[in-house]
Amino acid sequence: MQRESSAVVSSEIRLKSRPSGLPTLENFELVKVPVPAPKAGEVLVRNLWMSVDPYMRGRMNEGQSYIPPFELGRVLEGSAIGQIVTSNVPELQAGDYVTSMFGWREAYVAAATSVQRLDVTPSLQVPLESHLGALGVPGLTAYVALFRIANLKPGERVFISGATGAVGAAACAFAKAMGCYVVGTAGSEEKRAWTERVLGIDAAINYRAPDFDSAVARAFPDGIDVYLDNAGGEQLRVALDHMREFGRIACCGMIDQYNDTVPKSGPANLYNIVTRKLHMEGFIVMDHFDLTERFQRAAADLVRAGKLKWRHTIATGLAAAPQALIDLNSGKSFGKSLVRLSQMA
Numbered sequence: 001m002q003r004e005s006s007a008v009v010s011s012e013i014r015l016k017s018r019p020s021g022l023p024t025l026e027n028f029e030l031v032k033v034p035v036p037a038p039k040a041g042e043v044l045v046r047n048l049w050m051s052v053d054p055y056m057r058g059r060m061n062e063g064q065s066y067i068p069p070f071e072l073g074r075v076l077e078g079s080a081i082g083q084i085v086t087s088n089v090p091e092l093q094a095g096d097y098v099t100s101m102f103g104w105r106e107a108y109v110a111a112a113t114s115v116q117r118l119d120v121t122p123s124l125q126v127p128l129e130s131h132l133g134a135l136g137v138p139g140l141t142a143y144v145a146l147f148r149i150a151n152l153k154p155g156e157r158v159f160i161s162g163a164t165g166a167v168g169a170a171a172c173a174f175a176k177a178m179g180c181y182v183v184g185t186a187g188s189e190e191k192r193a194w195t196e197r198v199l200g201i202d203a204a205i206n207y208r209a210p211d212f213d214s215a216v217a218r219a220f221p222d223g224i225d226v227y228l229d230n231a232g233g234e235q236l237r238v239a240l241d242h243m244r245e246f247g248r249i250a251c252c253g254m255i256d257q258y259n260d261t262v263p264k265s266g267p268a269n270l271y272n273i274v275t276r277k278l279h280m281e282g283f284i285v286m287d288h289f290d291l292t293e294r295f296q297r298a299a300a301d302l303v304r305a306g307k308l309k310w311r312h313t314i315a316t317g318l319a320a321a322p323q324a325l326i327d328l329n330s331g332k333s334f335g336k337s338l339v340r341l342s343q344m345a
């Protein structure tokens, strides 16, 4: 069916080819498309921010995972914050902020039911884009990992990989707020120093340093109660060696292997799970959205107390988004990766 154009033109990023190993710019294509006028029940949205996330690398591969792969020749997807330009439903007004999975494009028309109104709390004085990071799904992921999967208790000894990232930094704040002893990992000396100083945890360790294993041993003379694994690989192996009896491992992600072309072998010390009676559990945040309100209250309390910190790497303009995803996958980004798509109206 033909639809009238709204005279809005949007750029979008499509998947041109599937990468082998680290993505390259040739895997992406920037295309201009007309945006149709919204029909009854639809909204026209201009995106302000889009999120660049580790899971996007997996979706560039062929084959079903917990989420379908990106399709060749089709616009990519991902979380975004936009502002309503035109609304054909009473529940949303022009100017309202909405979150959606319609990232990787500047503007779009969609069913109003496929976007969610974002009610910002001005008194929190947080930047809008933090709702894609510590105050959004990555923050919820940290909350789920610690409190539902690992059943964290006050005062425990917690090890968190990927502490500079959106999930890890939020997890550090939640665990510190429980009075836990918290050690995080980071991928360079600069990132390590930031993690220790800004996140205010007990210690941070550079996972790329040659003495990583012994540094973890020194940081946990009595072992680890809870390990939040964002990395897999060597960090998981080292954590398994330092877990206490009845310790819990929340398996959140394994970013260490997302660009591998040949599968690595698993850690050789998995038998520690048996001998130390460990509980190791994977999860996907989408199955835990029932915790959203509890998480939002807890995160807002931490913001008010000045205890929820983060670092953002911000690229500007949709054309910069593919490079932002490449940088995230090659260790060049620092903290949560975001793309500013448009200024607020």
Ligand SMILES: NC(=O)c1ccc[n+]([C@@H]2O[C@H](COP(=O)([O-])OP(=O)(O)OC[C@H]3O[C@@H](n4cnc5c(N)ncnc54)[C@H](OP(=O)(O)O)[C@@H]3O)[C@@H](O)[C@H]2O)c1
Binding pocket: 052, 053, 054, 055, 137, 138, 141, 161, 162, 163, 164, 165, 166, 167, 168, 185, 186, 187, 188, 191, 230, 231, 251, 252, 253, 254, 255, 256, 257, 283, 284, 285, 286, 328, 329, 330, 331, 333, 334, 335, 336, 337
């Ligand atoms: N299970 C779920 O539902 C769920 C939801 C969201 C995220 N996740 C997973 O959680 C993890 C962190 O996500 P995020 O949103 O916090 O990402 P993010 O904000 O983009 O940060 C990326 C993090 O990954 C680290 N990293 C990058 N390359 C690495 C490598 N080769 N080896 C080890 N660490 C590396 C970075 O550390 P440095 O820069 O310090 O190296 C940084 O801490 C990812 O594995 C992601 O897939 C899972």
